Amino acid sequence: MYLLLPGRHHLLTRYQKEYLLQLVKNGLSEALDVFGNRLLVSKHPTAIIFAVTSANHNNTRRNPLSLYQRAMMIQDFSRELSIPSFVIPIDDIGQSPNFASYILKKIEVETELKLKLTKDNTIVLCSTPVANLYLELGFKVLPVEKVPGPKLAFYAKLPWEELESIVSKRNKSLQNSQQSNSEFQIGQTNKIQPNQTNDDFKNLDPACLRLWKDYGLFEKVDMLFSDTLIGDDGDLTESRDYNTYVREMDEIAELKFQETKPFVQPGRIGDIGCAVGSWIKLVCQDPKYFESDFYGVEIARHLYQICEQRKDNGEFVNPNVFFLRKNAVSGLVYQPLSMNTIHTSSLTHEIESYGGRSQLLAFLKNRYEELVMGGVWINRDVVGPKDKEREVFVWMEEESGTNQGLGPESFPSLKEFLDSLSTKDRFFQFKHDFRKEEGYVLRTSPVSVDGIEYHRMKLKDICEYISKKDYTDNWESEMHESFCFWSLDDWKQYLESIGFKISNFSMDYRNEWLIKNRYEGKIKLFISNKSNPTKFSDFIPYDFPVTHMLMLAEK
CATH class of the missing domain: 3.40.50.620 (HUPs)
Incomplete structure (x- = not known):
């Protein structure tokens, strides 16, 4: 039997x-x-x-x-x-x-x-x-x-x-010991907490106790059950319209989910820069992740509060969903070697834009430290073209404008002023505004070919413009943000240098909806084998380059 x-x-x-x-x-x-x-x-x-x-x-x-x-x-x-x-x-x-x-x-x-x-x-x-x-x-x-x-x-x-009782006693013991001994660390391997006696383990079988002590498993559950990550940091930018921002994040949540779903590993799943928690909400509905824990990190107070409200409303089917208000740029937000999956979307370009290169590199190294061996960082973001320094010639339409030479002061809002400009006129406003506070200088020169005016510039500069030209309701915020600082190859090279292995499924690609609805008819790109083209036949049409990437960095 x-x-x-x-x-x-x-x-x-x-x-x-x-x-x-x-x-x-x-x-x-x-x-x-x-x-x-x-x-x-x-x-x-x-x-x-x-x-x-x-x-x-x-x-x-x-x-x-x-x-x-x-x-x-x-x-x-x-x-x-x-x-x-x-x-x-x-x-x-x-x-x-x-x-x-x-x-x-x-x-x-x-x-x-x-x-x-x-x-x-x-x-x-x-x-x-x-x-x-x-x-x-x-x-x-x-x-x-x-x-x-x-x-x-x-x-x-x-x-x-029994396990929950032991964890509860260890946490209380830790809190008491930290008050009396600032040198005590939770990570001391195989240590029974101060004020914790063998009676706390008397109900465990000796085989169980041996394994848990030998493999430091008490310390592991201390980490899994603790919640010491809540911070109180400010926002990255003060010029964002959150009503617009939240609506946009919700609208693209399904796209993010479908694009990243095949690569999410069960276990401890983190979403840094989680906005209003939409990606987590979709992932935790998948039966594959019912046993996983989710940790959303959001620095913006307004978005963090929305996440907490959604949790209170019962919108997340998994009870183990936690939201943390923490600055992920300045240091680790998760314990080292603790996360199976870390997801970020439209975040790394903001770190580069507002914090600079040194903070971006620190951010990348911190994510490597937080992953378990075999864990994956899924980074979905904008990306620069491979030949970003290439010189291109740009035609821009100039018939759609309704502005009669008026300046911003003549309009009720900056948005209305920008919306009155043609694609070409808005480019010159962009050239004046783009990363002005950061000291960036966008250099262009006009070229007349067969009576039509083109503008000579670097490919990365026109890509920066076309990626932002239609966001007139968040113009001041967008003018700080750099999208094309690294190509996919640049990303791969640096991530591999700090220990990551880049999955073959990583890719850069064009958002065809943007191409069809925002770029075509507004902008045309050309290259030329001649340094000073004089007729249209000297031009070679150049396709709109990649706009986004899906980077899968494995530890």
């Missing part, structure tokens, strides 16, 4: 060991089932099957241990039981009424059909409502920690309750 013990098995207790020992020693006949009735099974247990659920998840609050750590602990735990034990990994399938039957089929497959568990040859051991799924299949169920019968009472804490 087989004993099936399904569960996450992140922690094993003395009570569980004693319960199993009694079944092995005394048999099953007198054991009381979940209803309080004697089992009356004459056969003795011949093997114990530990079905390790959520085996494909680790590094989260719900699943702190990896499969191999759980398997080692179970094998050590089983040595005293005198009958064979089997560890069978069960991957997560989310909430399913067929979960019990899935486990049975998975055990059969994982053991190459050697273990076929049926209601006639297996007794299930389960103290949670999952027991009902096995009862529906006709299995007999032993309640382990639960008192038999309808009363919700227990002889001992469930393993997960």
Whole structure:
């Protein structure tokens, strides 16, 4: 007769060991089932099957241990039981009424059909409502920690309750010790916290305690359960219209999700510069990430408050969604070696624009430090063209303007003034305004060819203009932002220099909607093999270059 013990098995207790020992020693006949009735099974247990659920998840609050750590602990735990034990990994399938039957089929497959568990040859051991799924299949169920019968009472804490109790005591002990000893660090490996005694671990089985101490797992759950990241920093820019900004972020959330979804690794998932949490909301709806923890980081007070309100409204289906108000530029926002996935979107160009190159490089190194080995940083942002220093000749339409030579002071708002300008006239306003405070000088020279005026400039400069020319409601903010400082190759070169491996799925690409709706008919680009073209035949049409990138940097 087989004993099936399904569960996450992140922690094993003395009570569980004693319960199993009694079944092995005394048999099953007198054991009381979940209803309080004697089992009356004459056969003795011949093997114990530990079905390790959520085996494909680790590094989260719900699943702190990896499969191999759980398997080692179970094998050590089983040595005293005198009958064979089997560890069978069960991957997560989310909430399913067929979960019990899935486990049975998975055990059969994982053991190459050697273990076929049926209601006639297996007794299930389960103290949670999952027991009902096995009862529906006709299995007999032993309640382990639960008192038999309808009363919700227990002889001992469930393993997960033991873990939460230990974490709670460690956190209180840490807080007390930090007040009296500023030199104490939470990262001291294999250390019992000050004021914490062995009595706090008395309910853990020795095999469990050995593994947790040897692998520093108490320190790991300290990190997973702690929340010390909330900061109080200002915004990157004071000239942003947040009503427009929030609306735009929500509108493109689905695009971001679909583009990045194939590369998100389960576990601890961070979204730095999360805006109003739209990307996290979409990812945590995917059943693949039900066991993951999500950490959104947002520096802007207004956006952070929206994230918190959305969480209060219950808009996130995963309860383990946390929002942190923290400046990700100045240092680490997550613990080193703690994150499976870090996502950023439209952020790195802002760091370059407002903080400068030194802060961008620091930001990149910090993300490398925060990832676990094998983790991925997904960076979706604008990007510069490969030949950004190339000289191009630009034609700009000049018929759409309604301005009669009036300056900004003649209009109720800067937006209305800018909207009155043709593409060509708006370019000259851009040339005057673009990164003026940062000291940037955009150099152009007019060239007349067949009676038509073109303007000679660097490719990166015209790309900066066409990427911003239609954002007249946030013009002052946009004039600080540099999009084309690095090409995709520049990004790859630097990220590889600090240890990242760049996935072959990384790419730069054109946003064809922008090309069709914003660029065509407004701007034409040409190159020439002649230094001073004099006729139209001297020009070679030049396609609009890439506008965005998806960078997948793996540690």
